[in-house]
Amino acid sequence: xxxxxxxxxxxxxxxxxxxxxxxxxxxxxxxxxxxxxxxxxxxxxxxxxxxxxxxxxxxxxxxxxxxxxxxxxxxxxxxxxxxxxxxxxxxxxxxxxxxxxxxxxxxxxxxxxxxxxxxxxxxxxxxxxxxxxxxxxxxxxxxxxxxxxxxxxxxxxxxxxxxxxxxxxxxxxxxxxxxxxxxxxxxxxxxxxxxxxxxxxxxxxxxxx
Numbered sequence: 001x002x003x004x005x006x007x008x009x010x011x012x013x014x015x016x017x018x019x020x021x022x023x024x025x026x027x028x029x030x031x032x033x034x035x036x037x038x039x040x041x042x043x044x045x046x047x048x049x050x051x052x053x054x055x056x057x058x059x060x061x062x063x064x065x066x067x068x069x070x071x072x073x074x075x076x077x078x079x080x081x082x083x084x085x086x087x088x089x090x091x092x093x094x095x096x097x098x099x100x101x102x103x104x105x106x107x108x109x110x111x112x113x114x115x116x117x118x119x120x121x122x123x124x125x126x127x128x129x130x131x132x133x134x135x136x137x138x139x140x141x142x143x144x145x146x147x148x149x150x151x152x153x154x155x156x157x158x159x160x161x162x163x164x165x166x167x168x169x170x171x172x173x174x175x176x177x178x179x180x181x182x183x184x185x186x187x188x189x190x191x192x193x194x195x196x197x198x199x200x201x202x203x204x205x206x207x208x209x
Contacts, residue, residue, distance in 0.1 A: 001167075001168060002165070002166070002167050003090075003164075003165070003166045004163070004164070004165050004166075005090040005091075005141070005163065005164050005166075006141065006142045006143075006161060006162075006163045007088075007090060007091075007139050007140070007141060007142065007161065007162050007163070007164075008139065008140050008141070008142050008148060008158045008160075008161050009137070009138075009139055009158065009159055009160045009161070009162060009178065009181065010137065010138045010139065010140065010151050010156040010157065010158055010159070011135070011136070011137055011156060011157060011159050011180065012135070012136040012137075012138075012151075012154065012155045012156045012157075013135060013155075014100065014133035014134055014135045014136075020117060020120050020121040020124050021121065022068065022121055022122075022125065025070050025071065026068050026069065026070050026075075027068065027069045028066065028067075028068055028122065028125040028126075029066070029067055029068075029069055030064065030065070030066050030129075031065040031066065031067050031074075031077065032059075032065075033056070033059045035065075036052060036055055036056065036059075038074055039055055039065065039074070039077070040052050040055060042074040042077070042110075043055075045110075046108070046110055046111070054209060057208075057209040058079060058209045060209075061084060061087075061207075061209045062081065062083065062084030063079050063080065063081055063084070063105070063209065064079065064080050064081075064082070065077060065078070065079050065080075066078060066080065066122070066125075066126050066129070067122070068118065068121075068122050068125075070113075074110075075109065075110050075112075075113045075118070076107075076108065076109040076110065076113065076118050076119065076122045077107070077108055077122075078104055078105065078106060078107035078108070078122065078123065078126065079104070079105040079106050080102055080103065080104055080105070080126060081097060081102065081103040081105065082097065082101075082102045082103075082130070082134070083097070083099060084097070085097060085185075086103040086105075086137075086182075087207040087208070087209070088139065089204065089207065089208045090164050090166070091162060091164045091172070091174045091175070092172055092174070092186070092187040092194060092196070092204060093177065093184035093186070093187075093189055094184055094185050094186035094187070094207070095181075095182040095183075095184055095185075096182060096183075096185060097137075097182060098182075100132065100133075100134055100135055101134065101135050101136075101137065101182065102130075102134045102135070102136050102137070103136075103137045103138065104123065104126070104136060104137070104138040105138070105139075107119055107122070107123065107147065107150075109122075114146075117150075117153070119147075119150045120150055120153045120154055123150075123154050124154065127154075136156070137182070138151060138156060142161060159178065159180050159181075160178035160180075160181065162174070162175035162177075162178065163175050169196065169201050169204075169205075170195050170196045170201060171193075171194070171195055171196075172193070172194040172195075172196070173192065173193055173194075174192060174194065175192075176189070176190070176192060177189050186203075187200055187203075187204065
C-alpha cells in the first residue's frame with residue numbers, strides 16, 4: 001500500500017486568548033475511559049469506525065478527550081496530549097512535550113452543528129482547562145480547509161508543512177523536522193529516507209492511536 005500525506009503544523013503561543021461562549025443547552029465535559037461507549041457510538045453514528053481498541057489505546061497512551069454535550073448528545077469532541085509524547089505515525093516521529101506544551105488532535109463536530117463556530121467555542125473551552133498558560137500545537141491535513149480556518153480563528157498559525165510517502169510498513173520518504181518544533185526522538189528523525197527494521201515496525205504499530 002502507498003500513502004502520501006501533506007500536513008500543516010500549527011502553533012498557538014501561550015499568551016494568546018481564545019474565548020467564545022457555549023449556548024445554554026451545551027456543556028463542556030471531559031470524556032474518560034468509562035465514557036468509551038458514548039464515544040464509540042458517536043464515532044459510528046457519524047460514519048467512522050469507532051474501534052473500541054483504538055480509543056482504549058489512546059487512553060492508555062495518556063491522551064485526554066473533551067467534548068460538548070447538548071442534553072445527552074455528544075455533538076463535538078477532540079483529543080489532547082499533555083505530559084505525554086505525540087507520535088506522528090505518518091512521519092514516524094515521536095515528539096516529547098514539555099509541561100507547558102499541549103498537542104490537540106482530531107477535533108470533530110457533527111454535521112448538523114457545523115457552521116456555528118462550535119469548534120472554536122469547544123477548543124476555547126479546552127484551552128481553559130489548565131490554569132497555567134500553555135503553548136499549543138496541532139497538525140491538520142493541508143486539504144482540510146474548514147479545520148485550518150477554525151485553527152486560524154483560535155489564534156493558531158502555520159509554521160511548516162511536512163510531507164511523507166510511505167510504501168508498505170517499512171519504507172518512508174519524509175520531510176526533516178522543522179525548526180520551532182518539539183525535537184523528535186524516534187525513529188531516526190535525521191533521515192529523510194527510512195527503512196524500518198522488524199523491531200521498529202512492531203514498535204511503530206504499537207504507538208499508533
